[in-house]
Amino acid sequence: MDNRFILGITGASGVIYGVRLAEELLAREFEVHLIVSNPARVVLAEELGWDIEQEVVAACRQGIRGCFENGLFVYENHEIWAPPASGSFRVRGMIIAPCSMSTLAGIANGLSANLVQRAADVVLKERRPLIMVPRETPLSAIHLKNMLELARLGASIVPAMPGFYHKPQSIQDLVDFVVGKVLDLLEIDHDLFRRYEGGSSSGIKN
Structure with a gap:
């Protein structure tokens, strides 16, 4: 259980966040069960x-770097019979990156219409970490209400909002900042961004 994560990639812009997170988890020899x-x-x-014309498993294995043998398991969202749908499938946690507003709404309202929703429902009921990386702007009151409900249920909401204090030089730096924040919540050591160490207060007025 300690080396196994569920990772959902849903239909919001920012799929690079999920792919990059999968690479980082695989590089640390965790099992990644990707939906x-x-x-x-x-x-x-x-x-x-x-190439979405490929069978999804082949596409993911080709696109995600660092797939060590038996480390990456890939499911399509209709496979409601897959292991992540069961509470007896013990995992360290689940991350949805990016998380679409449709997926967010479904989970917030207890739906289990597909494997991502069912796996998240299981993680919540088993009181395991659930981390959601929503990527949408602007946010409506409905979006905010659903995020608040999930936060109250114990989920962590990590909006794809990269910081700039580490002076990013590339898109990769911005992606790594968000992925690093997810790894922090999972208590996994990394060096994906330079941490804030304080700055000068000279010249700053109240």
Whole structure:
């Protein structure tokens, strides 16, 4: 259980966050049980150039670096019979990155219409860590209400809002900042960004 995570990639912009997180977890020899929604496959093609005509397992194994033997397990979202749908499938936690507003709403309202929703429902009921990385702007009152409800249920909401105090030089730096924040919540050591160490207060007025 201690080396196993569920990772959902859903149909919001920012699929690179999920792919990069998978790479970082695999590099540390964790098992990654990846669930890819149908809308996510379209975004993977649009944003990363993945061939969605391929069988999804082959596409993920080709697109995600560092897949050590037996480390990456891939499911499609309709496979409601897959292991992550069961509470007896013990995991260290689940991350949804990026998390679409549709997925967020479904989980907040207890739906289990697909594997991502069911796996998240199981993680919540078993009181295991659930981390959601929403990527949407602006946010409506409905979006905010659903995030508040999930936070009250124990989920961690990590909006894809990169910081700039570490002076990013590339898109990769911005992605790594958000992925690093997720790893922090999972209590996994990393050096994906330079941590804030305080600054000069000279010249600053109240």
